[in-house]
Amino acid sequence: MTDTQDFASTPGAASHGHGPFIASIDQGTTSSRCIVFDRDGRIVAVDQKEHEQIFPKPGWVEHDGAEIWANVQEVTDGAIAKAGITGADVKAIGITNQRETTLLWDRNTGEPVHNALVWQDTRTDALCKELGRNVGPDRFRRETGLPLASYFAGPKIRWLLDNVDGLRARAEAGEILFGTMDSWVIWNLTGGPDGGVHVTDVTNASRTMLMNLATLDWDERILASMEIPAAVLPKIRSSAEVYGTAAGGALAGVPVASALGDQQAALFGQTCFAKGEAKSTYGTGTFLLMNTGSAPVNSYNGLLTTVGYRIGDQAPVYALEGSIAVTGSLVQWMRDQMGLINSAAEIETLASSVEDNGGAYVVPAFSGLFAPYWRADARGVIAGLTRYVTKAHIARAVLEATAWQTREIVDAMTKDSGVELTALKVDGGMTSNNLLMQTISDVLDAPVVRPMVAETTALGAAYAAGLAVGFWPDTDALRANWRRAAEWTPRMEADVRDREYKNWLKAVERTMGWIEDEE
Ligand SMILES: Nc1ncnc2c1ncn2[C@@H]1O[C@H](COP(=O)(O)OP(=O)(O)O)[C@@H](O)[C@H]1O
Numbered sequence: 001m002t003d004t005q006d007f008a009s010t011p012g013a014a015s016h017g018h019g020p021f022i023a024s025i026d027q028g029t030t031s032s033r034c035i036v037f038d039r040d041g042r043i044v045a046v047d048q049k050e051h052e053q054i055f056p057k058p059g060w061v062e063h064d065g066a067e068i069w070a071n072v073q074e075v076t077d078g079a080i081a082k083a084g085i086t087g088a089d090v091k092a093i094g095i096t097n098q099r100e101t102t103l104l105w106d107r108n109t110g111e112p113v114h115n116a117l118v119w120q121d122t123r124t125d126a127l128c129k130e131l132g133r134n135v136g137p138d139r140f141r142r143e144t145g146l147p148l149a150s151y152f153a154g155p156k157i158r159w160l161l162d163n164v165d166g167l168r169a170r171a172e173a174g175e176i177l178f179g180t181m182d183s184w185v186i187w188n189l190t191g192g193p194d195g196g197v198h199v200t201d202v203t204n205a206s207r208t209m210l211m212n213l214a215t216l217d218w219d220e221r222i223l224a225s226m227e228i229p230a231a232v233l234p235k236i237r238s239s240a241e242v243y244g245t246a247a248g249g250a251l252a253g254v255p256v257a258s259a260l261g262d263q264q265a266a267l268f269g270q271t272c273f274a275k276g277e278a279k280s281t282y283g284t285g286t287f288l289l290m291n292t293g294s295a296p297v298n299s300y301n302g303l304l305t306t307v308g309y310r311i312g313d314q315a316p317v318y319a320l321e322g323s324i325a326v327t328g329s330l331v332q333w334m335r336d337q338m339g340l341i342n343s344a345a346e347i348e349t350l351a352s353s354v355e356d357n358g359g360a361y362v363v364p365a366f367s368g369l370f371a372p373y374w375r376a377d378a379r380g381v382i383a384g385l386t387r388y389v390t391k392a393h394i395a396r397a398v399l400e401a402t403a404w405q406t407r408e409i410v411d412a413m414t415k416d417s418g419v420e421l422t423a424l425k426v427d428g429g430m431t432s433n434n435l436l437m438q439t440i441s442d443v444l445d446a447p448v449v450r451p452m453v454a455e456t457t458a459l460g461a462a463y464a465a466g467l468a469v470g471f472w473p474d475t476d477a478l479r480a481n482w483r484r485a486a487e488w489t490p491r492m493e494a495d496v497r498d499r500e501y502k503n504w505l506k507a508v509e510r511t512m513g514w515i516e517d518e519e
């Protein structure tokens with residue numbers, strides 16, 4: 001039994017009528033999707049394709065840029081075909097993407113010079129440590145809002161320039177372009193070597209560790225420190241404006257009118273337009289963002305300061321972010337590596353077969369810990385094991401790990417922003433797990449609400465593109481589309497919550513310092 005109330009069984013499904021429409025391309029960590037939306041923000045058609053995850057060494061994660069571009073073209077054409085429409089019915093294309101994942105390519109041939117280094121890739125840990133020597137991990141935090149960590153794009157560019165034969169000279173000669181997946185998709189979509197535009201938006205640029213949050217431009221001092229030639233960098237534009245038009249495929253001639261990192265797009269799609277509004281997206285990892293208004297808020301509690309969005313030439317809106325590297329991927333690990341469940345959904349049945357965690361706590365520091373710790377030396381633990389513990393208790397502890405990590409982020413957010421969350425808007429694949437959503441509500445002692453359209457990331461990019469071309473008049477029109485589909489309210493006793501939180505924090509302590517320098 002949960003306190004869930006379902007208001008709709010098929011969130012977002014719609015019959016499409018006669019349009020016009022907005023097409024949203026969501027280039028994610030595991031797959032690329034194209035979703036067609038109507039004016040009410042309802043889904044008309046979806047096409048999706050997974051791409052290969054390449055693991056050349058422990059801790060290294062790569063994607064093939066050419067495969068990703070091929071998939072983006074396929075799903076875009078696929079979604080338009082499924083919708084039964086043509087490019088003439090589509091008013092604009094929005095782009096959203098996995099952030100930080102770094103690609104360098106040859107501007108003349110359009111060929112990537114190396115696989116993309118994915119945001120989860122930890123090969124730049126040593127480089128980050130070196131960059132922070134004598135200064136500490138906050139060397140560039142004042143300018144960029146980010147701690148030195150392998151997560152961000154800047155150190156990944158530097159690694160490629162240092163490790164791909166002859167690349168630095170070609171980059172300095174202006175032959176090489178850098179992009180996160182937004183830039184790569186937009187450049188190809190608008191013509192590639194034949195006139196493609198080389199741009200990124202402020203939200204994606206804010207994850208490179210190379211953009212100054214105050215000027216919203218590349219920071220020359222940081223570029224010099226990281227030894228990155230400015231010639232590789234795209235032009236930074238707002239999140240909602242026309243960058244160019246699609247050069248080919250089913251959407252040839254349609255304006256490309258938005259770009260946002262996927263977590264910022266979800267903030268936009270959840271219509272968190274007012275200061276203090278927040279959302280949390282539960283997918284491979286989990287990312288909780290709070291709108292902090294028109295000035296960046298510094299974090300003293302392990303969060304990131306980032307750009308939330310910028311609509312055309314309006315003032316930018318900033319956000320605080322708590323990034324958790326491993327949440328849904330812990331469930332995948334239970335399924336694929338441990339073989340304890342056959343499907344992600346099965347974890348709910350298994351975890352529901354017991355009353356509690358039986359004293360066990362799982363801390364998934366698989367590649368260190370992200371927010372609020374930023375510790376590259378941490379590794380995963382299962383703490384509190386006794387012979388009493390069964391796989392059902394472990395399943396429960398796995399779900400609780402996502403809930404407690406959320407609690408830690410919310411606590412940090414309250415300290416940094418002074419805002420107490422009165423409710424948390426959620427989205428992403430894990431939100432179909434009722435037990436997890438109930439547990440999150442319990443540990444936060446606050447309601448958790450899920451909207452009708454679960455694809456808030458793609459919706460956010462569609463909204464931004466639609467605003468740019470006048471498809472929607474303003475953000476008030478978008479707010480009117482947000483409808484609640486389900487809500488969970490807290491049921492846990494305060495003393496249980498306090499005891500469990502203390503145990504969780506004890507288990508987190510056990511993960512620290514596992515990796516030593518020489519490793
Ligand atoms: N019922 C479920 N319970 C727990 N986790 C789930 C469930 N369904 C999916 N997941 C997890 O959610 C993730 C997929 O969510 P999605 O939002 O598609 O992620 P992403 O956009 O990061 O690829 C996977 O890691 C999967 O393990």
Ligand SMILES: O=P(O)(O)OC[C@H](O)CO
Nearest residue numbers: 028029098099119283284
């Ligand atoms: O593609 P996702 O949904 O796993 O999101 C990844 C984030 O953007 C990483 O910062």
